[in-house]
Amino acid sequence: MVRSSTAPRVPSLFDAIPAALNPSRFPIALMFVLIVSGIFGMGDGFTQHDFTTRGLSAPERTPSDARLAAMRAQAAVREAVANPVAFDGMLQLLSAEHEQEDGGVRTWDISIEALREIARDGVAQRIEGIAADGTLDEQSQARAVLAAERGLARALAIIEEVRPRGLFEAFAQEERRAAARAVLAVFALDFDGFLVAASDALITTPASLWKIDPLASSIALLAVLASACFAMTALARMSACSLARGRRVSAREGAWFARERSLRCLALPLAPVAIIALLLLVPACIGALLAIPGADILGAILFPLALVFALLACVVAVASAFSLLLMPAAVAVEDADLADAITRAASFVIARPIDWLLVFLAALAVLAIGGVLVGVGLEWTESLLLAGGTLFMEPATLKANLGAEGGIDMLFATPRYAGLIVAAWIALFHALLGAYLLSLLSELSARAYFLMRYRVEGEDPSTMTISA
Helix, strand or coil, X not given: CEECCXXXXXXXXXXXXXXXXXXXHHHHHHHHHHHHHHHHHHHHHHCCCCECCCHHHCCCCCHHHHHHHHHHHHHHHHHHCCCXXXXXXXXXXXXXXXXXXXXXXXXXXXXXXXXXXXXXXXXXXXXXXHHHCCCCCHHHHHHHHHHHXXXXXXXXXXXXXXXXXXXXXXXXXXXXXXXXXHHHHHHXXXXXXXXXXXXXXXXXXXXXXXXHCHHHHHHHHHXXXXXHHHHHXXXXXXXXXXXXXXXXXXXXXXXXXXXXXXXXXXXXXXXXXXXXXXXXXXXXXXXXXXXXXXXXXXXXXXXXXHHHHHHHHHHHHHXXXXXXXXXXXXXXXXXXXXXXXXXXXXXXXXXXXXXXXHHHHHHHHXXXXXXXXXXXXXXXXXXXXXXXXXXXXXXXXXXXXCCCCXXXXXXXXXXXXXXXXXXXXHHHHHHHHHHHHHHHHHHHHHHXXXXXXXXXXXXXXXXXXXXX
């Protein structure tokens, strides 16, 4: 190991906003966003839940409510297609294969994708029939085509409104709402509102998710946290080298650093959970003794021991939750092993709790401000693209090509395939906001670690450990 000889000043948290825009960090951050999408998608694929657009704030739909929603969507499609009688026959044929039974009450006859495809094909046939009708003049044909397209748009909008949403999709929806409220609270200088929104995002919504499906949500959230710690270690290493030595580290070097320490990076959020579970085994065993006649006396005598271990588990949980942001930076800055990274991060929080609370709140504010600035920039970029594109294309067609909700289903022939390709690029463009937030969070992790390290140990960034 060698030590850096440069001695820059202790970094400021507010300088993290432009620093996180470094393009070299986005490949790692984008990969994490895609991994999280995959984890949530797999979670919804393995679990059966039916939520509405209200997300986790409303209970799941009953089979009867789901059936009414399906009938509403099917009625909208039946109204839009060219041949309603043929649609009814196709629906009966497909329902024999896709019918779902839940408590004896039939819900969706066919899949959402199949219903969308039937609507699109039915309206395409309707438009072809209008074009082939020689009794209509050009204006009448244009009005009839417009009515058909509006009918398809209405059917697709109803399908999107009433379609079932999985548990993790509803969870992500709640998180986005909480994040939006937190951002508004920051700009309105509403400290109470910010705390409520942050509490909803970090505590209330994950707790609701866990109550609905403890096993699936625990696995998914731990997988997301482990992936985040891996990506943040790589990004924090890039930030730390830049802050301590003024040296720009490539994404490949950062990823290689994390890969060589992959076990400790992935285990950063898992180890505290394992420790808490082990500590809670003692109260569980004593509770089992209390449930056994004859052994309940021994359980009652040992009950204070259960309280002690439960208190220790609570302390570990709180310390781990508040120091989790510093753990990836501890690996990145100190090249610490798993135990040392966790204990160093927790020791900073315990040694200077007030300082860390101020740093943590400032980091959350910086994260919100940076997210708003980049989000507004992305929105303006898309708006300018739309404004420029309307010089050559109709706004509705351009929006469909840009992947607007239900827009691609409004396209036919080659424009549909072109729209799918453009929509994939737009989806990647939208993912840049999530990638930037992870990059900013990693930058804040490194800067917050350097700040707490300086305040607790008197060490400036120049003393970070550099692998030989």
